[in-house]
Amino acid sequence: MAGAHVTKVGIVGIGFIGSDHLHRLTKTIANVEVTAVCDIVPNKAQKVLDEQGLKAKDYSDYHDLINDPNVEVVVCTASNEAHYEIVMAALKAGKFTFCEKPLALDAQQCMDIINEEKKLGRRMLQVGFMRHYAPEYVQMKQMIDDGVIGNPLMVDERHYNQTQPEEYDTSRSIIETAIHEIDLDHWLVNDDYASIRVFAPKQTRHAQNAQIKDPQIVMMETKTGINIVIEVFVRCQYGYDIKCDVIGEEGVLELPTVPQVATRLNAQYSTAILTDWKARFESAYDIEFRDFIGHVSQEESPVGPSAWDGYIAAVTADAALKSLDEDGEKQDLDFPEAPAFYAAK
Ligand SMILES: NC(=O)C1=CN([C@@H]2O[C@H](COP(=O)(O)OP(=O)(O)OC[C@H]3O[C@@H](n4cnc5c(N)ncnc54)[C@H](O)[C@@H]3O)[C@@H](O)[C@H]2O)C=CC1
Numbered sequence: 001m002a003g004a005h006v007t008k009v010g011i012v013g014i015g016f017i018g019s020d021h022l023h024r025l026t027k028t029i030a031n032v033e034v035t036a037v038c039d040i041v042p043n044k045a046q047k048v049l050d051e052q053g054l055k056a057k058d059y060s061d062y063h064d065l066i067n068d069p070n071v072e073v074v075v076c077t078a079s080n081e082a083h084y085e086i087v088m089a090a091l092k093a094g095k096f097t098f099c100e101k102p103l104a105l106d107a108q109q110c111m112d113i114i115n116e117e118k119k120l121g122r123r124m125l126q127v128g129f130m131r132h133y134a135p136e137y138v139q140m141k142q143m144i145d146d147g148v149i150g151n152p153l154m155v156d157e158r159h160y161n162q163t164q165p166e167e168y169d170t171s172r173s174i175i176e177t178a179i180h181e182i183d184l185d186h187w188l189v190n191d192d193y194a195s196i197r198v199f200a201p202k203q204t205r206h207a208q209n210a211q212i213k214d215p216q217i218v219m220m221e222t223k224t225g226i227n228i229v230i231e232v233f234v235r236c237q238y239g240y241d242i243k244c245d246v247i248g249e250e251g252v253l254e255l256p257t258v259p260q261v262a263t264r265l266n267a268q269y270s271t272a273i274l275t276d277w278k279a280r281f282e283s284a285y286d287i288e289f290r291d292f293i294g295h296v297s298q299e300e301s302p303v304g305p306s307a308w309d310g311y312i313a314a315v316t317a318d319a320a321l322k323s324l325d326e327d328g329e330k331q332d333l334d335f336p337e338a339p340a341f342y343a344a345k
């Protein structure tokens, strides 16, 4: 009997998550070979290969990686501003592509990507909105769908990072951080957004310059009137903290955190708080890649978050940034039906 097909993957952008996905794809996900890597910073990718004890072709230009016949699938984990050009090139080359969120910098770029993907006649792209795979969110959604708490009325969320560097500016809190909730919430409560407003309350002294707005409060209302509030605070200092309560007519669903051993010591009872997304969503990333590779290795279209999901999130994020610019002015939102090309199968 012939062995399972080994899928040949090339990864573009070997920074924090690129290194993490490199490790995942070579050590955790079965039947994958990472045949090539690329980072725009000289020697960065090779250093990570050496640290992880791996061998792969190390390209300095992502075009060469994409055009390598030994790369069947392109994984884009480069910085946000490079996603558009890398994804467009990968699709033009007709390769299955996984792109970390956000799909691109704005809705127009996402629409260009959609048009490029449509030329291929079927879905070839998945976006890294991994929370759809997190067992705790999947369970919450199932309970909402089953009517366990009655109709959802409000969603109360927190997205806190311990710290971010100075270049992590105001817009990144929306397009890189809040984008997770923006993408997730309409799926969770089965409703489209009708409006969004974002404002900056009292600011942290830990922001590296006065232009940075941190924290921010994002408020969304859905077509049926569900109110969603997301506190986005990317320099909270104390840890990585994700909260999601869905308040319904009959009860509340509360997102669990990753269990940590509790310590009773010196008249104190304490549990640790995680400090980054790697450990907090580790199982979600693993399940996400098993699903993505499982499909594309069979030459099937991926079924996870699509370019259309990336587009809906980008339209909402564009409006969020406009609101922030206009001191929290409400921005109305209206979305077209998903094209048949992206309809859930
Ligand atoms: N799904 C999730 O939870 C997470 C998603 N991300 C996303 O992953 C992406 C990368 O984030 P990080 O790893 O934190 O950033 P990073 O800055 O650590 O890594 C990005 C890497 O891309 C490289 N790069 C930039 N332009 C390039 C180009 N044209 N060609 C080749 N390499 C290029 C940079 O040199 C850098 O090494 C971002 O889009 C971010 O939003 C990041 C962390 C978690």
Ligand SMILES: O=C1[C@@H](O)[C@H](O)[C@@H](O)[C@H](O)[C@H]1O
Pocket: 161, 176, 177, 180, 234, 277
């Ligand atoms: O996607 C991620 C990062 O890019 C982003 O910078 C963080 O704020 C998020 O918590 C993390 O999940």
